[in-house]
Amino acid sequence: MPELPEVECVVRGLRVRIMRRSIQRVTVRLPRIVLGSPLDLAENLPGSTFEDIRRRGKLIIMNLSRGLSLLVHLRMTGQLLYLPIDAPLEKHTHLILHLADHGHQLRYRDQRQFGWLQLVETPRLENHPQIAQLGPEPLEISAEAFVRRIGARRRQIKPLLLDQTAIAGLGNIYADEALYRAKIHPLRRASDVSTLKLKRLHRSIQEVLREAINCSGTTVEQYRGVDGETGDFQGFLRVYERQGRPCGRCGRLIVKIRVGGRGTHVCPRCQRAPVSGS
């Protein structure tokens, strides 16, 4: 699933491939995935050029010429693929941006159709609910600010990490991996985690995200980069989908539990469960 590292890798790939390139034509094959905007994609995109491509949390933001911006959220199974125009049209291809020159096009694919695209006016970006509500970037926030922000909350630590308004960009994989590295049980209340452990968590989050970015992301099933390449970080996961296998630190078997309705992977020895009732 594309979380912060995968989205970062897609953004970097897009920059290499389509910066400064202009859109000739748009084919919308599944209109449902385009969020209802006053601006119709097919009407307004042609003629625009990609001027800046960046990421905020898991959201891809493409600034275009003529005061337009294209937002893309990959959700679970979305892919942005840069392909030759004559590449066979793969199943679940829902939108195509035909680019000028080079005989390539950018295709949006999404097996489960949970992802979306939206065209907005650039000046309205900062008020866009999807962006305005996002918490701080985990790779930019200081340890002190992180400890203050997270430690002030009484929720269970894992659902809090997944809450994009608390901190932006973490999903199920990296939340589990970071908590394991910091030796914090996912059921523990954030406000019950010591300052030392919260600082450790801040470092674990930054480490695991950076390592994953350097490995071009994690491909569990669907994730692909812009050129269709898989990530490499799945080979370095320590708990995610490793239930029944020994913990690399203590040898106890990793277990899969349910936290806030989400499948969650922990080492029962390294991550001490809170006493019931807390």
Add this chain to the structure above:
DNA sequence: CTGCATGTTAGGTT
């Protein structure tokens, strides 16, 4: 066939 799991977010209730 049923029913569940999946990740993320929106929307609702307590």
Add this chain to the structure above:
DNA sequence: CAACCTAACATGCA
């Protein structure tokens, strides 16, 4: 408001 719960989406699998 904070915390928590559930629905929704499409698909694949037990």
